[in-house]
Amino acid sequence: MAANNYDRVIKEITPMIKASATKMMTADYGLKQQNIAKLLDITQAAVSKYLNGDIKTSGKALDPKVVKSFVESLIRGDRIGAQKYKCLMCQTYERFDCNLMVK
16 A cells, blocks of 8 residues: 555544544443543543544545444454454545555
8 A cells, every 4th residue: 555545544534433433432322531532542632622523534424334333343342343344444435455454
């Protein structure tokens, strides 16, 4: 995968995934910001910024069913399953060859 694709994943797709997951974890699962931060391996301040829309995302929508599967995998502690769903969201958003993809 070209370097610019990695940049897109880091700068555009990953924030969109984290924003969607953060909002779902709060609205649908009632999780506190500290718990969400731990599950997503980010700071509580970052969670707050995602919830308040302070971190810019592309505005494109991800499949809510896949986001839900991602969130539920994280809550269960299934990091490999969560990574598979993260890869699925990334590949659905933008198709490209990725040597990091978990199948």
